[in-house]
Amino acid sequence: MEALETDRLIELNKKLFIKSAEKYTDNITLSLIFKHLIKEKENVIVDYMDDDFGTVDTNAKLNLNKINEKISAEIKRSLDYRVVLDDFCNVDNLLTDLKSYIIDDIYKKILLEKLKQKVSEKELVDKKTSELQDIAISHKIGFNKLISQLHREIENNIEIIDFNSMNIAWIIIAYFFELCDVGVDEIC
Numbered sequence: 001m002e003a004l005e006t007d008r009l010i011e012l013n014k015k016l017f018i019k020s021a022e023k024y025t026d027n028i029t030l031s032l033i034f035k036h037l038i039k040e041k042e043n044v045i046v047d048y049m050d051d052d053f054g055t056v057d058t059n060a061k062l063n064l065n066k067i068n069e070k071i072s073a074e075i076k077r078s079l080d081y082r083v084v085l086d087d088f089c090n091v092d093n094l095l096t097d098l099k100s101y102i103i104d105d106i107y108k109k110i111l112l113e114k115l116k117q118k119v120s121e122k123e124l125v126d127k128k129t130s131e132l133q134d135i136a137i138s139h140k141i142g143f144n145k146l147i148s149q150l151h152r153e154i155e156n157n158i159e160i161i162d163f164n165s166m167n168i169a170w171i172i173i174a175y176f177f178e179l180c181d182v183g184v185d186e187i188c
Contacts, residue, residue, distance in 0.1 A: 058178060065143040065183040078167060078174035085175050102172055103129055103181045106153050107146075114141050133184055143183050147173060150182065 058079065062072045085095070111132040115124055118139045124132065136146070154169035176182045 061177070061180075061183060067147070067183075068144050071144055071147055074170045075174040075177055078170040079178060081171045082175060082178065085171070098172070099176070099181065102150075102154065103176055106157075107150050107176075107182060108132065110146055110149050110153065111136060114146065115139065129181065137184055147177075147182065 058076060062075065067075070108129045111129065112124060115132060115135055118141070119135060123135070127135070136143075151169045151173060154172055158168055173182060
């Protein structure tokens with residue numbers, strides 16, 4: 001079953017196991033979408049259980065990042081799924097690969113695009129995502145715009161569209177926001 005393509009798994013799941021009224025449970029939806037998002041990504045194994053993520057009080061971080069009410073509400077609501085994401089910790093390097101794809105590829109690309117409008121490319125070469133966020137602060141680039149664009153990019157990469165999968169992008173963003181991978185990390 002692990003060798004089957006995502007599209008084939010989804011097709012079989014719809015056809016054989018799930019009524020049309022309840023297409024996916026939260027765990028199945030998360031798992032399918034995450035596996036789809038990160039297929040073909042290979043990274044070094046990181047043991048997230050031994051790492052202190054430096055999670056911070058969510059309200060303080062939302063204020064620090066000047067996050068508007070709409071995005072703030074989405075992040076707070078989506079944090080309920082943190083435990084579900086943590087459960088994927090030791091499953092096929094899922095979180096390592098997801099972080100690499102979402103933070104190191106998509107989010108970093110968004111940061112670079114916005115920063116290139118205000119900073120020379122030479123200053124951005126070989127910078128980590130956290131360093132780019134610090135540069136974004138110094139140039140007053142709003143994190144509401146960055147997070148909104150990240151949300152759109154993640155949604156554009158999700159091919160499973162149903163009621164349950166509509167919030168997957170916010171769940172991913174909230175997870176990495178709480179861990180200080182998205183948004184400034186001065187208090188982390």
